[in-house]
Amino acid sequence: MAETKKDDNWFVETFKTVFWALLIAGIFRTLFFQPFWIPSGSMKDTLLIGDFLFVNKMAYGYSRYSCPFSACPFSGRILSSEPERGDVIVFRHPVNNQDYIKRLIGLPGDKVQFKNGQLFLNGEAVPQEPAGQFIEPYEKQGPIGNLPSCKDAIPVGIGAECVKDRYIETLPNGVKHSILNIVDGRFGDNTPVFTVPEGNYFFIGDNRDNSQDSRFSQSVGGVGFVPREYLIGRADRVIFSSAGRSMLFFWTWRPDRFFKAIQ
Structure with missing residues (x-):
């Protein structure tokens, strides 16, 4: 008993x-933290399809979507810390309600424009330096099984090298990050001047020719301007990465990306 x-x-x-x-x-x-899987190639080569990370929801204080409770005392308040140009941020799309991850380029009041693929901020060209090429195998990536886009849209066979031109871009605050170019002359390479409204932000994908971001209006599926309250948090570090359709396929793991800082 x-x-x-x-x-x-x-x-x-x-x-x-x-x-x-x-x-x-x-x-x-x-x-405090939200897990996030990278589902697309819009942030290559900073983030790859199959990267897993935790979003720091306290990086800027609570916003509308970082606080999950309607009764949260922080809900609706202005962010306690302002995002910085160059931060990689997860935010809620203002229209389709999905979570996106992009790089913050334009702050409130900034004028943003692209000319022949080069970023201009407030009328000044943002420096780009050639940094070789980003090469990946031309094969299905992640659970969705998308094939990557290759330089100049040149067709290659499955398993062959898929090449993109790589540059290092230096933002006005000194942040350096990698960007990719696939094809010259696409719509996003030449844009009108965007003036970022107060309380909004302008986001761009590092894979410049393969990103539906703030260069594209929300009416055509783009991101447009993102209001402050739609920010969720900052992505600081990749925790785990797998190139396969499932994280259980250990032979597709990328150990060199485990705990990799996001720049």
């Missing part, structure tokens, strides 16, 4: 421990 009571107590204590551990982990995840 005593042995049965002891077993019951062990079960209850174990259950309570697991319950509180899961509850704390859930609260921690909900309030």
Whole structure:
């Protein structure tokens, strides 16, 4: 009888421990960090399809979508810390309600334009330096199985090298990051001047010819200007990465990207 009571107590204590551990982990995840898988190639080669990361939801304080509770005391408040140009940020699309990840390029009041593929901020050209090529195999990537785009849209066979030109762009605040170019002369290479409204931000994908971002209006499926309250958090580091259709396919893991800082 005593042995049965002891077993019951062990079960209850174990259950309570697991319950509180899961509850704390859930609260921690909900309030502070959000997991995010990279589903597309719009941020290559900074982020690759199959990269897994945690979004720091406290990087800028709580916004409309970083706080999950309607009763959250921070809901609706202005961000306590302003995002910086060059930050890689996850935000909620203002129209389709999906989560996107792009690089912050334009701050409120900035004038943003592209001329022949070069970024201009407030009338000044942002320097780009050639940095070789980004080469990846031409094969299906991630669970969706998309094929990558190659330089000048030149067709290559499955398994062959898919090449893109790579540059290092230096933003006015000194942030350096990699960008890719596939084909010259696409719509996004030459744009009108965008003036970022107060309380909004302008986002661009690092894979410049393969990103539906703020250069494209929301009416045609683009991101357009993103209001402050739609920001979720900053992406700081890749935790895990897999090139395959499932993270269980260990032979497709990319160990060189584990815990890689996002620049």
